[in-house]
Amino acid sequence: MTETEAETSARPPRHWEADVLLRDGRAAHIRPIRPDDAELLVEFYSRVSAESKYYRFFSPMPFLSERDVKRFTHVDYVERVAFVLTVADEMIAVGRYDATDDGKAEVAFLVEDKHQGRGIGQLLLEHLAQAGRERGIDRFVAEVLPDNHAMIHTFRDAGYRVASAYDGGVMELEFNIDPTDTAIGVMAQREHRAESASIEKFFSPRSVAIIGASRRQDTIGRALVRNLVTGDFTGRVYVVNPTADSVSGMPAYQSVADIPGDVDVAIVAVPADAVQDVVLDCAAKGVHGLVVISSGFAETGEEGRQRQRRLVGLSRSYGLRLIGPNALGVINTDPDVSLNASLSPLMPPRGRAGFFCQSGALGSAILEKVNNRGLGLSTFVSAGNRADVSGNDLLQYWLEDDATEVVLLYLESIGNPRKFSRIARRVSRRKPIIAVRSGRSTQGVPMGHAVRKIAAPSQAVDAMFRQAGVIQVDTLEEMFDVAQLLAHQPLPRGRRVAVVGNSDALGLLAADAATSVGLVVNKQVALGADAGAEDFEDALDAAIDDPEVDAVAAIYIPPLNVSGEDVANVLAAVGEQSDKPIVSTFLGAEGVPELLRVPDVAGSSAGRGSVPSYPAVEAAVRALAHVVEYAVWLRTPDKAATGPDSVDPQAARRLVNELLMKHPDGHDLTLEEQKELLGAYGIDLWETLAVSSVEEATAAGEHLGWDVVLKATADHLRHRPDLAHVWRNIDNPAEMAHAWNSLCAVITEPASAGFVVQRNAPPGVPVAISTLEDPLFGPVISFGIGGPLTELLGDRSFRIPPLADHDAQDMVREIKASPILFGYRGSEIVDVTEIERLVSRAAQIQHDLQQVRSLDLPLILAGAGGASVLGAVIRIEPVVDPRSDWFVRRLSTPPGDTLPD
Numbered sequence: 001m002t003e004t005e006a007e008t009s010a011r012p013p014r015h016w017e018a019d020v021l022l023r024d025g026r027a028a029h030i031r032p033i034r035p036d037d038a039e040l041l042v043e044f045y046s047r048v049s050a051e052s053k054y055y056r057f058f059s060p061m062p063f064l065s066e067r068d069v070k071r072f073t074h075v076d077y078v079e080r081v082a083f084v085l086t087v088a089d090e091m092i093a094v095g096r097y098d099a100t101d102d103g104k105a106e107v108a109f110l111v112e113d114k115h116q117g118r119g120i121g122q123l124l125l126e127h128l129a130q131a132g133r134e135r136g137i138d139r140f141v142a143e144v145l146p147d148n149h150a151m152i153h154t155f156r157d158a159g160y161r162v163a164s165a166y167d168g169g170v171m172e173l174e175f176n177i178d179p180t181d182t183a184i185g186v187m188a189q190r191e192h193r194a195e196s197a198s199i200e201k202f203f204s205p206r207s208v209a210i211i212g213a214s215r216r217q218d219t220i221g222r223a224l225v226r227n228l229v230t231g232d233f234t235g236r237v238y239v240v241n242p243t244a245d246s247v248s249g250m251p252a253y254q255s256v257a258d259i260p261g262d263v264d265v266a267i268v269a270v271p272a273d274a275v276q277d278v279v280l281d282c283a284a285k286g287v288h289g290l291v292v293i294s295s296g297f298a299e300t301g302e303e304g305r306q307r308q309r310r311l312v313g314l315s316r317s318y319g320l321r322l323i324g325p326n327a328l329g330v331i332n333t334d335p336d337v338s339l340n341a342s343l344s345p346l347m348p349p350r351g352r353a354g355f356f357c358q359s360g361a362l363g364s365a366i367l368e369k370v371n372n373r374g375l376g377l378s379t380f381v382s383a384g385n386r387a388d389v390s391g392n393d394l395l396q397y398w399l400e401d402d403a404t405e406v407v408l409l410y411l412e413s414i415g416n417p418r419k420f421s422r423i424a425r426r427v428s429r430r431k432p433i434i435a436v437r438s439g440r441s442t443q444g445v446p447m448g449h450a451v452r453k454i455a456a457p458s459q460a461v462d463a464m465f466r467q468a469g470v471i472q473v474d475t476l477e478e479m480f481d482v483a484q485l486l487a488h489q490p491l492p493r494g495r496r497v498a499v500v501g502n503s504d505a506l507g508l509l510a511a512d513a514a515t516s517v518g519l520v521v522n523k524q525v526a527l528g529a530d531a532g533a534e535d536f537e538d539a540l541d542a543a544i545d546d547p548e549v550d551a552v553a554a555i556y557i558p559p560l561n562v563s564g565e566d567v568a569n570v571l572a573a574v575g576e577q578s579d580k581p582i583v584s585t586f587l588g589a590e591g592v593p594e595l596l597r598v599p600d601v602a603g604s605s606a607g608r609g610s611v612p613s614y615p616a617v618e619a620a621v622r623a624l625a626h627v628v629e630y631a632v633w634l635r636t637p638d639k640a641a642t643g644p645d646s647v648d649p650q651a652a653r654r655l656v657n658e659l660l661m662k663h664p665d666g667h668d669l670t671l672e673e674q675k676e677l678l679g680a681y682g683i684d685l686w687e688t689l690a691v692s693s694v695e696e697a698t699a700a701g702e703h704l705g706w707d708v709v710l711k712a713t714a715d716h717l718r719h720r721p722d723l724a725h726v727w728r729n730i731d732n733p734a735e736m737a738h739a740w741n742s743l744c745a746v747i748t749e750p751a752s753a754g755f756v757v758q759r760n761a762p763p764g765v766p767v768a769i770s771t772l773e774d775p776l777f778g779p780v781i782s783f784g785i786g787g788p789l790t791e792l793l794g795d796r797s798f799r800i801p802p803l804a805d806h807d808a809q810d811m812v813r814e815i816k817a818s819p820i821l822f823g824y825r826g827s828e829i830v831d832v833t834e835i836e837r838l839v840s841r842a843a844q845i846q847h848d849l850q851q852v853r854s855l856d857l858p859l860i861l862a863g864a865g866g867a868s869v870l871g872a873v874i875r876i877e878p879v880v881d882p883r884s885d886w887f888v889r890r891l892s893t894p895p896g897d898t899l900p901d
Contacts, residue, residue, distance in 0.1 A: 013134070016083075016131060018890035019316040020890055021195060025198030026288070028085050028319060030086075032081065032082065033084050033094065034073065038069050038070070038073050041072060042069060043091070044094070049113045078099075080096070083095050083128060089317070093115065093121075094109070094124075095107070095109040095124030095128055100141070105132055105139070106142065106143070107128055108143075109154070117150075119194070121150070126187060127888050128140075133177060143170050143173075144170070144171045145170065146171050152173070155175065159184070159187070160182075161176065195396040198288075201289055202288075202321075202330055203334075204332065204337055204339075205235055205264035206264055208233065208237055208267060209238040209239070209240055209256055209266045209287070210237070211269065213240060213241050213244075213248075213269075214241065222247075224342075224343065225247060227345055228267075228339075228341055231338055234338055237250065239251075240254075240259075264288050266290050267290075267329070269293045272297060272304070273307070276311060280314075289322065291329055291341060292325035292326075293329060294324075296325075297311070299326055311325065316388070321388060322387060323381065325384055328382030329343055329382060330379075330380070331381075333347065333350040333378060342363075348370050348375075348377045350377075350378070351370075352403070353483055354378050354379045354407050355370070356409050358382070359410070367380065369480060373590065375484055375592070378401065378403040379404065381394055386415065392416060399423075405487065406486045406487050407431055410436050411437045411438070412438045415892045416892045417776060425469060428470060429634070432471060433471065434482050435471065436473055436476055437472065454774060456774040459794070459798045460774070461777070463798035464777065481614060481619050481623040484612040484623075488611070495518065495520050496523075496548055497520065497521050497552070498522070498525065498549040499511055499521055499523070500525045501553075501556065501557075502526075502528060503529070503557045506617050507524060510617040519621060523549055536554070537573075540570070551582070552578075552581070552583075553583050553585075553624070554583070555617060556586050556587065557585075558587065564595075568595035571586065572598055572611060575609045575611040577609070583620040583621070583623065583624050584620065585617045586611070588615045589615065590613065590615045592612050593613050596611040596612075636806055637805070647841070648680045648681075649849075652677055652848065655680070656876055657851075666876060667876050671690060678845075681845050683841050685869050686869055688870075688871065689756060690756050691756065697710060697739075698733045701730060702733075704757065706730065708759055710756075711726040712743065712747055712754055713871065715873070725753070728760065761870055762865065762866075765785065765861070765863075766862075769838060770782050771842055771843065771856075781811075781843045783811045783812060783839055793816075803844075808836040811836075811839055831863065835867055838860065849876075850879050852875075857872050
């Protein structure tokens with residue numbers, strides 16, 4: 001095969017193709033260049049200025065020769081790799097690397113002039129660097145003219161350590177392309193800015209077009225027009241209806257193209273099969289984004305799912321972002337915008353909470369509930385099928401939004417959990433996130449949502465939420481209970497609670513409820529049924545001034561024919577001045593009653609210091625407990641665990657790659673291979689000798705110096721609760737023969753039992769560590785006490801690597817059986833530090849090596865002097881789909897979707 005034929009037949013990995021966001025929040029498509037891109041390349045080059053061409057080739061080069069075009073479009077995707085960026089089927093940029101020697105490659109870009117300044121060079125560099133890493137490239141070299149400042153900044157601002165030198169009037173830049181923490185941080189910041197910018201246009205449009213506006217009453221199009229106009233939207237409203245001259249007194253346009261002014265956002269309410277034509281019209285008009293209210297997509301079945309995929313691909317290919325389809329809409333209560341681009345006739349009051357949900361039907365009920373509680377919202381999005389814009393995008397926007405202090409999420413599915421975890425952890429450090437996750441037990445998702453299948457148990461998802469500081473609650477009612485506390489009261493400093501009230505019965509209920517959710521009631525003040533405002537004021541002031549109190553629960557049930565207004569005034573006044581949170585059960589009211597509200601200078605009816613009320617004391621202390629857990633998480637240092645110098649991930653990576661070259665369909669590691677892989681991460685596997693006969697077993701016993709164990713390790717025997725497959729304390733050949741014969745007698749098919757011989761390990765508590773590569777979540781690690789009871793009771797802790805310093809400690813301590821490790825009933829305290837080290841190392845293996853499909857350390861004996869790892873089961877497989885949160889920016893693509901060309 002000739003070189004040209006080899007290049008033509010080469011195929012790049014599928015994951016090299018992706019939709020991406022540019023700096024201004026608009027979408028584009030990146031993919032490897034193809035031989036049939038010749039015409040696109042020539043057209044692109046004709047639009048590039050002479051100056052940009054000179055900067056690229058260091059000489060005037062007005063045209064590309066036929067030979068140049070062939071050279072640039074025919075690559076082997078190994079030594080020579082090139083990516084193109086396209087919008088609306090036009091090439092707007094190209095970047096490439098050509099390998100030289102010693103793991104180096106020369107990299108270069110060319111961006112169409114009108115698209116420069118949109119962060120395209122950084123995107124191309126990210127994707128080329130990742131492709132290079134996958135192809136064994138270590139370093140990039142770039143030759144740049146000294147006055148090409150934009151390109152020099154592209155390389156220097158990427159987070160790599162760039163070395164520079166001059167040679168013949170040309171600046172040569174060289175840098176290692178390892179994904180350092182700095183480079184990853186730079187990438188995450190650019191991702192944040194782009195995604196935030198893409199959402200900002202939806203919330204603050206200067207003009208909105210309603211496509212499908214109708215003159216008929218009781219239609220979706222008419223409701224959208226009415227809600228937008230009656231909501232006092234401060235921008236321009238345009239209506240599009242090809243069969244009408246006017247709608248609701250406004251002129252109707254035949255299409256978006258006929259609108260005389262610019263259009264930022266289009267609200268689409270036309271039949272599903274007409275939405276794609278609307279996308280093309282909006283793209284031609286320069287619309288930033290679409291809110292598709294129309295149904296008839298993935299929620300209807302396979303035909304609708306295919307229609308939804310085409311809609312997303314078409315929208316992104318033209319640079320548009322999409323909320324929906326099957327969405328309720330978007331709301332911004334900022335009086336400078338006053339946007340109600342939704343089907344809800346109810347505009348919620350101005351407040352501090354941003355709300356994201358996926359169900360349109362549920363969205364209306366949520367807005368009504370928010371209004372009844374007097375909670376107030378800053379912004380609201382109901383994303384329907386969540387085909388493009390997701391909760392991750394909204395988190396990026398709310399992170400910097402000064403009007404949003406609390407984030408509320410109702411999640412029916414999570415398309416990119418690793419990205420969610422990363423973004424949520426950053427947001428939670430600044431603003432609390434409260435989430436309700438439907439399908440928590442069944443792990444089911446609505447029909448309209450396409451996500452990868454999850455292999456990890458639901459506890460792993462819960463662990464991910466805890467790691468990210470997300471306050472996860474079970475119901476919407478509980479979400480609002482917590483939200484109204486966070487929106488109006490300060491965070492507690494600890495778990496100590498004072499209960500102040502005029503009802504002994506409710507006081508006892510509050511104390512019992514507080515204790516059951518982990519709070520400590522160290523002050524209980526019973527004022528009596530006839531207590532008045534002064535009594536409450538004195539008791540509340542004393543409780544707040546008490547250094548042993550971190551929060552106060554106030555209970556007021558008025559006597560007959562008493563309004564309680566005086567007590568309400570006291571509660572409101574104390575709440576406004578207190579630096580400790582106060583929750584109340586006031587008149588059995590729900591929300592923030594008018595009597596307990598403090599005016600807000602920002603304009604909402606209930607400001608900081610307003611005291612939230614709960615109809616039941618149990619709900620009040622449960623909400624307080626959630627906030628306490630969040631406050632504890634917030635005070636925990638978010639420092640990533642760092643591996644010591646003894647860890648050698650490169651050696652482990654080489655081993656795995658070599659084994660997969662020999663076993664392309666996957667491989668279960670042998671004992672020696674297990675020992676080598678674990679040893680690269682500082683885990684010493686107990687010496688184990690595989691034997692297939694009594695003679696080999698005897699020889700193994702002699703080799704190990706006797707006092708050995710004979711056991712069967714086949715998977716169906718390892719988890720037997722009766723331990724009938726293990727024979728201990730073997731000291732000579734006769735005992736080995738007896739052990740061999742005895743085990744063969746009780747084990748069916750002893751030839752496949754996987755017999756091994758080991759030295760007797762020091763006594764200890766059996767613990768087990770397991771990891772796996774989940775199709776949806778990526779790496780997952782679990783820990784528990786070894787044995788069948790742990791499996792039956794589900795007493796295991798879970799985390800999503802990478803782990804922070806405290807995660808391994810928390811995992812060991814949060815299982816119910818953890819007292820066994822800490823001297824339960826006078827037993828010896830085991831070396832917990834060593835257990836934590838093993839947990840951290842196993843997590844690091846799974847995080848570093850996606851090819852490790854599963855790693856199981858089923859029996860670790862932990863004693864006072866250390867821990868012995870007695871066995872391992874490790875499975876490796878080639879990577880088919882990279883983790884959803886990779887080292888490059890990319891928009892999520894549902895499983896099975898085909899990216900647009």
